[in-house]
Amino acid sequence: MPQLNGGDDLGANDEMISFKDEGEQEEKISENSSAERDLADVKSSLVNESETNQNSSSDSEAERRPPPRSETFRDKTRESLEEAAKRQDGGLFKSPPYPGYPFIMIPDLTSPYLPNGSLSPTARTYLQMKWPLLDVQPGGLQSRQALKDARSPSPAHIVGPFCWEFPGQFHLSNKVPVVQHPHHVHPLTPLITYSNEHFTPGNPPPHLQTDVDPKTGIPRPPHPPDISPYYPLSPGTVGQIPHPLGWLVPQQGQPVYPITTGGFRHPYPTALTVNASMSSLLSSRFPPHMVPPHHSLHTTGIPHPAIVTPNVKQESSHSDISSLNSSKQTDAKKEEEKKKQVHIKKPLNAFMLYMKEMRAKVVAECTLKESAAINQILGRRWHALSREEQAKYYELARKERQLHMQLYPGWSARDNYAANQQGKRKKRKREKQQAESNEHREYFPNPCLSLPPITDLSAPKKCRARFGLDQQNNWCGPCRCKYPKEVSCLVRA
DNA sequence: GCACCTTTGAAGAGC
């Protein structure tokens, strides 16, 4: 975990290891010719090919990316560590780039409208800064439309294929039925100020189909005024699109803040100012597991994508008729829902936030669709990022964790361990690894030498973890010397 | 329908 106050590591240790592994892996790949390596080569070449294509299409990025392995990330990390050692002052996070985030940024939008109904200057400035595509003019119809759009757009919305091609769709996760944020974008994403490239006006790539109204021929806004499965709307509130600030800013169409038909009501009540005391107060009265599953509302009344309610598909009917037809099923489902607890997701880490933002871009740049390959590219790009760029994501992730802690004080990552079919996956993985280990043992007397390159380095750690420092006599030979250079070999010496 | 792949990071488990 990056030491937010203690230094400049930013997960540097792990990065060092990972980066080093990657380099060594490439070296070893050239030396070995097993079938697995060949497969890995194929995959790697696929990724490299994609990256090559990206380079041809994006010279600026190619210039930004460090030359392969010569000026390695390891070197950068070493320099940074030395720098941090000199400073001893808390490193990058001494003065976070977003002090008070997100609570300081929000008040500007908590009351985006002036009493006369026009958009407030601050909100206008914010919207224009965040989404230059928006034509936010004071008081005009455009401003209202802009704000309406602004309730949902985000970087991914504007450039990515995930937004308007699959509006209001659900995603069924491998593990738990998950209802996504309507537009597959993290609610904090719009608050990210570290990159403006996604906000650059421009036409989507040709292969990204713009949703065009078949009747008018006019491209529809990225988010059709459809009924959001995440924020169900009553017929009278159709067209009220969720705000881009997601769960941080209560939606106009949300049941928790109903809008009267008489006029425009102040849509952002004081509940918006979620602070620790309030959150703790509410949570003390209403434990997270007691949060009503509908609409993923937190005890504060604010929906959060981390709250996942199972079997919500039936709740997202797109018409009254279908809702009536499904009412019986819904009743039956409700009983099942009661049995199942609300699934609160883990907060996203820095890399996940980075992936979430950059995935659409990579998908657009490359023709790849497989997430596995895309993630490989993103992983390399992540390492290619400068420390300052990474720091922004680390900071954002830190804020997210803090917010998550405030919203769900009693939540623990351990809760989600059990949620995954009682460790079924864990067991399966363990069995798989055990089988692999046994396989290696069959052909190679020393398991550490037989493992693939990356795990080869971790293998000595396994001996240490398996037998402990006290029983080093049980360690295999290479483990004694390879891993604990400073421990085992010194002991033997 | 579900697990897997693939990435990094955070956090819990276990030794």
Next chain:
DNA sequence: GCTCTTCAAAGGTGC
């Protein structure tokens, strides 16, 4: 204190 494992996202793939 260290390593290992799981889970976050994403969507194609295979069984």
